[in-house]
Amino acid sequence: MTLKPEDFQHVNYLWDDHTADALDPVERLRYRSNLLGADQRITNTGGGNTSSKIKMTDPLSGEAVDVLWVKGSGGDLRTSTRANFASLYMDKFLSLENIYNKAEVKGVKTEIEDSMVDMYRHTTFGLNPAASSIDTPLHGLIPFRHVDHMHPVSVIAIAASRDQERLTQAVFEEEVGWVPWQRPGFDLGLVMQEKLKQVPALKGLVMGQHGLINWADDDKACYELTLNLIEKAARYVNQHDKGEKTFGGQRYQSLDEKARTGILIKLLPKLRGMVSQANRFIGTVHVTESVLQFVNSSDAPRLAEIGTSCPDHFLRTKIKPLYVDWDPQEESYEVLVEKIERGLAAYRADYTAYYEACKHPDSPAMRDPNPTVILIPGIGLIAWGKNKSESRVTAEFYSLAIEVMRAAEAISEYQGLPRQEAFDIEYWLLEEAKLKRMPPEKEFARNVVVVIGAGSGIGKATAQRVAKEGAHVVCADLSEEAARATAKELVEIYGVGIGVAGTRISGCGPAIGLAVDITNRDSIQSMFQNVILAYGGVDNIIITAGVFVPPDKQGYIPDEKWALTYSINVTGPFLVADEAKRIWQAQGLRSSLVITTSANAAVAKQGSFAYDTSKAAANHLVRELAIELSPLVRVNGLAPATVVEGSSMFPRERVISSLTKYNIPFDENEPTEALRDKLAGYYAQRTLTKSPITLADQAEVAYLLSSNKLSKTTGQIISVDGGLHEAFLR
Numbered sequence: 109m110t111l112k113p114e115d116f117q118h119v120n121y122l123w124d125d126h127t128a129d130a131l132d133p134v135e136r137l138r139y140r141s142n143l144l145g146a147d148q149r150i151t152n153t154g155g156g157n158t159s160s161k162i163k164m165t166d167p168l169s170g171e172a173v174d175v176l177w178v179k180g181s182g183g184d185l186r187t188s189t190r191a192n193f194a195s196l197y198m199d200k201f202l203s204l205e206n207i208y209n210k211a212e213v214k215g216v217k218t219e220i221e222d223s224m225v226d227m228y229r230h231t232t233f234g235l236n237p238a239a240s241s242i243d244t245p246l247h248g249l250i251p252f253r254h255v256d257h258m259h260p261v262s263v264i265a266i267a268a269s270r271d272q273e274r275l276t277q278a279v280f281e282e283e284v285g286w287v288p289w290q291r292p293g294f295d296l297g298l299v300m301q302e303k304l305k306q307v308p309a310l311k312g313l314v315m316g317q318h319g320l321i322n323w324a325d326d327d328k329a330c331y332e333l334t335l336n337l338i339e340k341a342a343r344y345v346n347q348h349d350k351g352e353k354t355f356g357g358q359r360y361q362s363l364d365e366k367a368r369t370g371i372l373i374k375l376l377p378k379l380r381g382m383v384s385q386a387n388r389f390i391g392t393v394h395v396t397e398s399v400l401q402f403v404n405s406s407d408a409p410r411l412a413e414i415g416t417s418c419p420d421h422f423l424r425t426k427i428k429p430l431y432v433d434w435d436p437q438e439e440s441y442e443v444l445v446e447k448i449e450r451g452l453a454a455y456r457a458d459y460t461a462y463y464e465a466c467k468h469p470d471s472p473a474m475r476d477p478n479p480t481v482i483l484i485p486g487i488g489l490i491a492w493g494k495n496k497s498e499s500r501v502t503a504e505f506y507s508l509a510i511e512v513m514r515a516a517e518a519i520s521e522y523q524g525l526p527r528q529e530a531f532d533i534e535y536w537l538l539e540e541a542k543l544k545r546m547p548p549e550k551e552f553a554r555n556v557v558v559v560i561g562a563g564s565g566i567g568k569a570t571a572q573r574v575a576k577e578g579a580h581v582v583c584a585d586l587s588e589e590a591a592r593a594t595a596k597e598l599v600e601i602y603g604v605g606i607g608v609a610g611t612r613i614s615g616c617g618p619a620i621g622l623a624v625d626i627t628n629r630d631s632i633q634s635m636f637q638n639v640i641l642a643y644g645g646v647d648n649i650i651i652t653a654g655v656f657v658p659p660d661k662q663g664y665i666p667d668e669k670w671a672l673t674y675s676i677n678v679t680g681p682f683l684v685a686d687e688a689k690r691i692w693q694a695q696g697l698r699s700s701l702v703i704t705t706s707a708n709a710a711v712a713k714q715g716s717f718a719y720d721t722s723k724a725a726a727n728h729l730v731r732e733l734a735i736e737l738s739p740l741v742r743v744n745g746l747a748p749a750t751v752v753e754g755s756s757m758f759p760r761e762r763v764i765s766s767l768t769k770y771n772i773p774f775d776e777n778e779p780t781e782a783l784r785d786k787l788a789g790y791y792a793q794r795t796l797t798k799s800p801i802t803l804a805d806q807a808e809v810a811y812l813l814s815s816n817k818l819s820k821t822t823g824q825i826i827s828v829d830g831g832l833h834e835a836f837l838r
């Protein structure tokens with residue numbers, strides 16, 4: 109029975125003839141792939157692949173040849189462009205079967221099977237650099253022109269059920285066949301080909317413990333078939349939904365949002381420290397009704413232990429999550445922390461045992477034994493990844509696994525992948541080779557860097573500098589608008605990443621913009637709370653915020669301006685450090701703080717009492733904090749000499765005040781830029797290096813002081829002033 113698109117309830121029918129018909133055949137494949145990838149019920153981020161066999165002109169012979177265009181390795185269907193598809197000469201690809209068959213030992217997980225992946229490159233059509241994935245033979249060996257391989261929750265539920273073969277028959281009747289779990293590769297392609305030879309009427313196959321594959325000779329028909337099959341499976345699951353009895357019913361209640369947020373703010377830095385002893389992780393908090401129903405349920409401990417089923421999932425989610433059996437109604441926060449500590453120790457031991465039991469002589473070394481998914485009743489799901497994008501994907505995958513378990517337990521009994529099979533995916537030499545090919549991680553990868561004053565000037569330049577090093581950048585500023593603008597620029601450059609998950613601010617990309625008034629402890633606290641909810645913790649803080657209040661022409665500074673200067677330049681950095689201290693101590697990870705002081709701190713002169721003395725105090729604050737926060741946090745000072753370029757610290761009045769102070773002739777009617785140039789020129793000439801000092805010069809040192817390149821330097825002030833002998837520290 110074919111369902112009509114207008115009757116679909118569980119998938120969105122998005123095909124538009126008008127759009128599709130304007131595209132060339134490869135773009136039509138891209139279009140179909142984007143439509144399929146846009147719906148999480150159809151496939152997960154980064155999961156599944158699509159293909160079309162397209163007649164094209166061979167650039168060498170000028171003849172028409174069949175070319176297999178198939179989604180390549182890496183990337184994601186939702187966001188795929190033409191560049192994500194590999195292209196292979198069909199005749200050359202099919203000739204690989206001879207090579208495969210000649211091997212003495214062949215079949216799943218054999219050397220010849222793994223070596224086929226490298227052979228695909230020899231069949232490349234049109235110098236296309238896109239790398240073919242391990243799923244290529246699933247597409248190439250099926251004799252239909254269009255193939256979709258998806259990871260739909262409703263079909264994985266069937267594929268992850270104890271009686272999957274019977275369910276496939278019950279749901280799809282003769283339309284779709286079933287193949288048992290087998291690691292993707294050339295052999296699985298042959299298995300499918302054989303299945304189709306036996307039953308030529310088959311339109312698709314349920315792949316045990318994995319997903320769905322189906323085909324057609326027309327691309328729109330293939331898309332419609334994919335949706336049809338998923339809709340059918342979803343309807344079947346829906347008819348068997350257990351309602352309140354789902355997951356054995358509820359054992360705990362969810363905490364209200366205020367209580368939950370309060371616990372997360374305390375817990376996340378501590379948890380981050382616990383899982384990050386070998387490698388730092390970035391967190392994502394994912395709280396939905398469905399996640400809560402799972403973590404609060406009676407069956408959660410049993411189901412969590414079985415682990416995730418879809419092989420695509422557990423490369424990120426690990427073989428299983430850590431479920432913490434904590435009673436949110438009866439037990440305290442302290443008990444929660446204690447249970448997590450014990451849970452983590454047991455998890456690591458378990459993971460090590462799994463590695464030892466399943467490893468082969470040539471297996472890669474054991475990877476980080478910490479869980480990447482942590483489930484807490486009453487609270488939700490916390491995921492960890494090497495960056496925000498990865499941690500969001502991890503959260504997405506486990507929340508999809510919850511949907512799979514819900515459906516599988518509704519129609520049958522959920523079943524995990526056998527441990528050895530899971531291991532052979534996780535530690536697959538091909539995967540290891542992929543990991544090894546990745547460029548080395550950048551200096552600030554896995555780090556959260558908070559730049560206070562990031563709305564303009566040195567702060568903005570510093571935010572841009574650390575982002576280049578792979579940092580997750582919190583752009584904080586008194587002006588929320590300016591902070592957000594800097595963050596937006598960074599997200600536009602580096603991309604928001606993949607993964608559809610993260611509750612509220614935790615769904616963010618690699619940079620966020622937050623308001624902060626560093627003269628107000630509550631405001632600082634609230635900023636850090638948002639940072640914790642967004643990323644799970646804080647590594648480095650760079651404070652560039654500061655104020656210069658010019659005295660009037662007689663050198664007079666009103667008392668309240670004196671107080672304001674100290675409040676921003678001295679008390680502010682102290683309050684930031686004092687609030688950050690709690691987070692740093694909870695994490696227990698090496699971190700750094702950079703405070704921007706000034707060359708003025710060391711030079712006594714006329715006309716800038718408040719500023720100069722406040723910066724001298726800031727210099728000493730650096731030293732005191734270096735002692736106070738050791739050994740965990742290095743604290744250093746960056747002492748710029750007045751950078752005039754693009755600085756919000758140089759409004760017209762200050763420029764005029766300085767020109768007057770240095771007896772530089774000027775005309776009150778000159779435009780501000782001209783006055784600034786005069787002042788910058790004067791500053792450059794009085795330095796030893798005789799060059800203007802730029803924002804980039806300051807940002808470079810702010811970055812270096814924060815980085816591990818200066819890991820043995822603390823309590824120091826580095827001047828970036830072009831060389832001012834009167835400002836030499838001694």
Ligand SMILES: [Zn+2]
Nearest residue numbers: 156318319420
């Ligand atoms: Zn797959």
